[in-house]
Amino acid sequence: RARLVREAAKRAGREVAIMADLQGPKIRVGKFAEGKVFLQPGQTFVLDAARTELGDIDAVGLDYKALPREVKTGDVLLLNDGLIVIVVDRVKGEAIYTTVRMGGELSNNKGINKQGGGLTAPALTAKDMEDIRTAMSFHADYVAVSFPKNATDMEMARQLCSVAAEDGHRPGLIAKIERAEAIPHLEEILLASDGIMVARGDLAVEVGNAVVPALQKRMIKLAREHDRVVITATQMMESMITNPVPTRAEVSDVANAVLDGTDAVMLSAETAAGKYPLETVIEMAKICHAAEGGEAFELEADFTGKTFSRIDQTIAMGALFTAHHLGAKAIVAMTDSGSTALWMSRHLIQVPIYALTSKIATQRKMTLYRNVRPLLIDTSADRDTALAEAEADLKARDIVQTGDVYAITCGEPMGSPGGTNMLKICRVG
Template sequence: MPNQKKTKIVATLGPATSDKETLKAMILAGVDVFRINFSHANYDDVRERVEMIRALSEELGLYTAILADLQGPKLRVGVMSGEVVVSPGDTITFRTGKPFEGNAEEVYMNYESFPQDVKPGERVLLDDGKLIFEIESTDKKEKVVAKVVQGGPLKSKKGVNLPNTNISLPALTEKDVKDAIFACSLKVDWMALSFVRHSEDLMDLQKLIEEHAEHKIPIIAKIEKPEAVENIDKIVAYCDGLMVARGDLGVEVPAQEVPLIQKRLVIRAKKARIPVIIATQMMETMITSLTPTRAEVNDVANSVMDGADAVMLSGETSVGNYPVQVIEKMTSILKSVEGSELIKVPHDPPQIRTVRYITKSVCYHAALMANEIGAKAISTLTNSGYTAFQISAWRPSAHILVFTSNKAILSQLNLLWGVKAFYYDRFVSTDETIEDVNAIACKKGFLDVGDMLISLAAMPIKDKGMVNTLRVTEIESCPV
């Protein structure tokens, strides 16, 4: 029987996931997407890991997706000389220019235009908000003087957040451009852009992908800045998926506001019918322990109940001691909650009469009808993957089986909630094709005799046009 979970698991690659056996065990335990974190990526390692994953997909007959996550403008302090502790009331100078070893009086900042961008009274947060400083003055050239509001150990190379500052850095840094071109050469399935603030950030990455990739690589906008939350409508118009990156978001906005922002972003993604990933600290204790906390189990479950397409693991699988066990545990949580009647699914029919209005309407009614008649699966033939995005967003209780001859989208679709994709390239008559597809679904264990199935197709089939036909079949016999 196929893996019954519909919510997808994204697992970050790292030292803990460097051999083929571990990767295979993780895929079998429920990983749908592997994430390459370009903040800590060595190109040779990445290439080797991608080849392993593609080989395993071939071997297991699965289409595990690969997500390249670009670092974005990560602001950091420099290296410190020895142990440095700062106390409330102390003053400290941040300097740009040439890197130097910092101490309790002076610290190097890797962000060149820091003195030009900040204003007195704004806050500087360090090390995920553990240290808080308030800007007292800036010489607008290379020196910024700040007062310590919340003290503690000041460690080397820690990340900096500027929640009140309008940063002039582009979301796509020089490093990101290089990493994105490399990711295009690997034919990754998705690309994520960090610290997105405006739709222009996404347009820049789109252009880069068009120039360097053989096929369209869809983009996920990582929402981790207050400006992104404010500009969400414009951002959604230019991306193919969202990630609620709660780590930096929880530092940039007060942590207590993150749960409601998470819910708002999930609803917004559903309306746009694009996938949404919930990330950061989902099963953090399982980096070193075999048992997650009750709060973590609750967090994963609530993300599913909010309507997330996917939940993501970071340190748990990249450096954790139990990369396979954490996937098994997460899979069991997902399976136990995702069928619940408590989950509210948005059921607004498509209203805006765009070019694809008929296709949208057919997909909407297929999802609705599947729930009404208790259909076991909805099968769709697609060339672009569009119908898969549409049906998935309406969260039918049926399996969503997608058949395509477009190899480029097979693993891409693996991020979408409830979607299972299959390679199929015999487009003959409608009847024959649908019989073929039904036979594959039976063989794979998704259908049995007596089950109801909804089939979507574009008539005539050989034209590979837009979906315009919905057909209901009761399975009378399954090939052995």
């Protein structure tokens, strides 16, 4: 699949980032003799970690053997993404005896969540560690870690990626915020990651649907404040799994995520298993484009009370401010690591940012940065030659025309990571 993506991107004349999404410790029921059962409200049902035979209407096995030691009488368990609700009556040995509060169809290997969180399953399983090796073998640009509880989980994932990547490839790490336990540690998880995903499915099951919208806004704001990217995901266009058009509520959901400042919106079942995958992507793109066109932004307010201790960050902020007030057609960041483009993208501005790099890995990684169009260009020449080639490339792509003003940032000497120290204002021709 990774090879297909690279080939398709090449045919389209562009690069995209590939994110490898680790499964994580999905806590599940076992299998049923008939594939599924239908639980009725008020009936008793047993989750039995010691059970070896297939499940039935009375009981089913567990793949997470520690569950009986992590629940107590009165705990609420949510099965199949919260569609079925059961309450723990008592725990005896390896068996959890429950009463069904809200019934429904329960089929093989459906997930289990504990309301309010509190399960101790590690964020990285043996399968995840093997999957990291696979992701590094095809140079995944990002690795998404499921169910991290704290910064340590992210640091461990980064170390595993480093060990698995024999050629020095370093992917960006995305923390999927989907556990109640992650919320108090949100800032430390952010700082240990390159970005976060607002993974609304499992998160909503654990903390409750009503809490998620405010959490989403908070997470997006915090990510941007800490110069991290943010992805908003789960059920964004859910009705398009079976319908060719979205609901008005789904349109508003996608648009509001964009207006809040998310870098990306992500589809799941809509494109993985839905009937209208292409139509869904087209509809989502239209919504994002329209939402961006209606944004209000106050660049000066972004800088009020801020101090920048690094020269490269100060240059990046200066480019934004100058381009905004001059009405520049573009901001051009010549970058080795992508940091300058990332900092610029944390502020809403209607001047497009073109990030020029000589590294294909940097180009792909920057495709996730909001309002950044990453382009591959040879920056090995001396500064003046490289700047002239950059302008020629922008003209050839019809980004700027004779007479247009644009801002360009670069470093001297060129090609040094973190070395951006120059801002130049140019008029084409």
